[in-house]
Amino acid sequence: MSEFTLVGAINAALRYAMAHDPRVVVFGEDVGPLGGVFRATDGLYQAFGAQRVINMPLAEALIAGVAVGLAAQGMRPVAEIQFMGFIYPAIDQLINHAARMRIRTRGRLSCPMVLRAPYGGGVHAPEHHSESMEAMFAHIPGLRVVVPSSPRRAYGLLLAAIEDPDPVVFLEPKRLYRAAKEVFEDDGAPLPLDRCEVVRSGTDVSLITWGAMMRETQQAADTLAAEGITAEVIDVATLKPLDAATIQGSLEKTGRAVIVHEAPLTAGFGAEIVATIAGGALYSLRAPVLRVTGFDTVMPLPRLETHYMPSVHRIVEAARTTVCSE
Amino acid sequence: MSRVTGFAIEHTAILDADGRLLQPLPAWCADPAALVELYRWMVLTRTFDTTAIALHRTGRLGTYASSRGQEAIAIGVGHAMHPDDVLLPSFREHGAQLLRGVLPEELLLYWGGDERGSNYSAPACRQDFPVSITVGGHASHATGVALAFKLRGEARAAVCLFGDGATSKGDVYEAMNFAGVQQLPVVFVVSNNAWALSTPRAEQSAGMTIAQKAIAAGFTGEQVDGNDVIAVRTRVGEAIDRARSGNGPHFLECLTYRMSDHTTVDDASRYRNPEEVEPWEARDPLSRLRAYLVGNGAWDEARDDTLRASCAATIDTAVQAYLDTPPQPPETLFDFLFEAPPQALREQRRTMLDAVKAAQARAEASGNV
Numbered sequence: 163m164s165e166f167t168l169v170g171a172i173n174a175a176l177r178y179a180m181a182h183d184p185r186v187v188v189f190g191e192d193v194g195p196l197g198g199v200f201r202a203t204d205g206l207y208q209a210f211g212a213q214r215v216i217n218m219p220l221a222e223a224l225i226a227g228v229a230v231g232l233a234a235q236g237m238r239p240v241a242e243i244q245f246m247g248f249i250y251p252a253i254d255q256l257i258n259h260a261a262r263m264r265i266r267t268r269g270r271l272s273c274p275m276v277l278r279a280p281y282g283g284g285v286h287a288p289e290h291h292s293e294s295m296e297a298m299f300a301h302i303p304g305l306r307v308v309v310p311s312s313p314r315r316a317y318g319l320l321l322a323a324i325e326d327p328d329p330v331v332f333l334e335p336k337r338l339y340r341a342a343k344e345v346f347e348d349d350g351a352p353l354p355l356d357r358c359e360v361v362r363s364g365t366d367v368s369l370i371t372w373g374a375m376m377r378e379t380q381q382a383a384d385t386l387a388a389e390g391i392t393a394e395v396i397d398v399a400t401l402k403p404l405d406a407a408t409i410q411g412s413l414e415k416t417g418r419a420v421i422v423h424e425a426p427l428t429a430g431f432g433a434e435i436v437a438t439i440a441g442g443a444l445y446s447l448r449a450p451v452l453r454v455t456g457f458d459t460v461m462p463l464p465r466l467e468t469h470y471m472p473s474v475h476r477i478v479e480a481a482r483t484t485v486c487s488e
Numbered sequence: 489m490s491r492v493t494g495f496a497i498e499h500t501a502i503l504d505a506d507g508r509l510l511q512p513l514p515a516w517c518a519d520p521a522a523l524v525e526l527y528r529w530m531v532l533t534r535t536f537d538t539t540a541i542a543l544h545r546t547g548r549l550g551t552y553a554s555s556r557g558q559e560a561i562a563i564g565v566g567h568a569m570h571p572d573d574v575l576l577p578s579f580r581e582h583g584a585q586l587l588r589g590v591l592p593e594e595l596l597l598y599w600g601g602d603e604r605g606s607n608y609s610a611p612a613c614r615q616d617f618p619v620s621i622t623v624g625g626h627a628s629h630a631t632g633v634a635l636a637f638k639l640r641g642e643a644r645a646a647v648c649l650f651g652d653g654a655t656s657k658g659d660v661y662e663a664m665n666f667a668g669v670q671q672l673p674v675v676f677v678v679s680n681n682a683w684a685l686s687t688p689r690a691e692q693s694a695g696m697t698i699a700q701k702a703i704a705a706g707f708t709g710e711q712v713d714g715n716d717v718i719a720v721r722t723r724v725g726e727a728i729d730r731a732r733s734g735n736g737p738h739f740l741e742c743l744t745y746r747m748s749d750h751t752t753v754d755d756a757s758r759y760r761n762p763e764e765v766e767p768w769e770a771r772d773p774l775s776r777l778r779a780y781l782v783g784n785g786a787w788d789e790a791r792d793d794t795l796r797a798s799c800a801a802t803i804d805t806a807v808q809a810y811l812d813t814p815p816q817p818p819e820t821l822f823d824f825l826f827e828a829p830p831q832a833l834r835e836q837r838r839t840m841l842d843a844v845k846a847a848q849a850r851a852e853a854s855g856n857v
Contacts, residue, residue, distance in 0.1 A: 224662035231632015403830030
């Protein structure tokens with residue numbers, strides 16, 4: 163057993179995959195001797211060499227396109243985009259090529275690739291470094307979208323993403339990279355890519371979130387517990403495919419839900435979860451489903467960031483509202 | 489000031505528009521049989537092209553991009569490739585695909601709107617990429633494929649074809665740049681056919697040649713007469729052999745002309761003068777090679793008639809196979825998206841199949857089967 167931060171868990175998963183599967187190639191901007199700007203690839207270049215840990219030219223569309231070519235050749239590329247704000251040139255490759263390679267060739271070629279990117283605010287980064295655009299990826303047919311929220315889940319989910327025979331967008335909550343440590347075995351065990359995880363059991367309200375907002379959501383659950391409201395906390399973890407059964411099962415128990423995400427409200431992935439609840443658990447509902455999210459405005463520079471981010475207070479208020487609405 | 493660097497772009501032409509040799513034949517085609525083979529493939533490609541356009545006009549094929557006048561590039565490239573190389577075509581290189589082993593009925597299926605047309609059955613093209621409709625989007629794939637070859641120590645090359653319009657895209661430059669950095673076994677071939685849909689070459693780039701873009705990426709580039717299949721085959725063959733033996737990428741600009749509309753739903757008369765097209769009829773890649781072969785006694789009218797009849801029969805058979813292909817089951821809409829479809833997708837699949845069954849039941853109930 164070892165102790166890992168979330169970024170340490172990412173590093174351990176990459177290291178495990180590279181050591182056990184010669185097809186795994188890691189590449190991206192500054193992932194080589196530096197080990198990536200967040201050190202997710204720390205030591206990999208030194209351990210596996212420049213052939214398998216490749217510093218790429220500063221070109222995001224290229225990075226995604228190289229992954230497509232490698233994957234179609236049976237390799238297991240794991241590409242890093244340095245920050246989510248720089249991922250947009252790569253989206254053409256994801257939509258037009260990676261996500262449709264298998265279906266458009268009727269299975270002749272496929273695209274077992276992982277595109278990793280840190281996302282989200284809260285680390286006082288410059289402009290374009292703090293967005294949460296996961297919903298855009300969830301809208302693309304043919305992709306899996308994974309957002310871990312703890313070291314242990316980051317480790318297992320990344321290993322599963324690398325093993326998966328189809329393209330996976332793996333979004334890492336950079337605010338949590340070093341926020342907490344977990345002890346687990348570095349044994350290469352993958353986690354399922356289609357399961358939400360109930361991380362805290364409760365009966366009064368379901369707090370549904372993913373990635374970095376897990377921290378504020380857990381804190382909100384603590385506050386609510388002190389008031390006698392027991393919240394069930396669900397880590398969605400795999401936005402696509404979405405584990406509707408776990409979410410609906412929770413609502414059957416609690417009858418109330420608050421969905422929390424850092425991304426803007428409108429057409430955020432929370433809307434998909436609301437629809438999932440409405441479609442499968444409407445008659446269990448005892449209160450309107452609420453969303454606590456970022457606002458429909460441009461992600462601000464760091465000085466205004468705290469006003470944008472969903473706070474523990476807002477989550478608690480929303481949960482109270484659902485409980486008191488009867 | 490001191491001069492830091494300089495460059496020159498060479499141009500190769502071997503067979504002129506009248507079928508006269510401008511220089512001695514290279515060794516690979518010392519035997520006229522090799523040239524006859526290239527001629528056969530070009531005639532087959534043009535026969536396919538003419539037939540595809542006719543199928544479109546009669547409502548039996550979707551939008552189709554003709555390669556008429558550009559056959560020498562596709563055939564030169566396809567002929568120079570080794571079976572274990574990987575082809576990454578744009579959408580106007582049907583000849584290269586045919587030569588690699590893609591069946592004409594597969595090409596027709598694709599252009600007829602059926603994904604099975606990209607599931608090439610011949611072993612030599614199982615790893616070839618499907619056509620890239622997104623212009624230049626496949627250039628980086630070629631570098632990824634070439635990187636896989638390099639990492640595995642395989643003596644193979646990726647061959648990527650695109651048009652002059654694609655060279656305006658960052659995707660193509662990003663790929664070339666990476667190929668240069670990593671010295672990848674990839675050969676980029678641009679069919680500079682003077683037009684990107686309605687936009688002329690001069691409005692794509694102020695560079696005197698497209699080939700010189702390779703210099704910026706740190707490797708060699710050159711021009712060839714793209715209507716001279718001997719020149720294309722010779723130069724691309726050398727580039728592929730260099731790439732396969734670990735000597736890095738190369739860029740070949742083939743000068744040609746798009747004789748057709750951009751596609752079957754385009755009308756080139758809206759933007760280009762017929763007087764510009766006319767001289768290129770006289771530079772046709774097929775007629776110049778035929779003239780050379782006839783002049784050397786390796787070909788004659790009777791053999792030409794036989795070849796045309798045989799190509800027509802081959803394509804007719806392919807057309808029949810295409811038209812006789814049973815429709816895809818509707819559920820294939822879902823079945824190839826993931827290796828193992830997620831639960832939500834399985835539910836959507838069931839929803840669609842229920843709708844299909846319900847529609848059949850309604851049709852049967854109304855006697856309208």
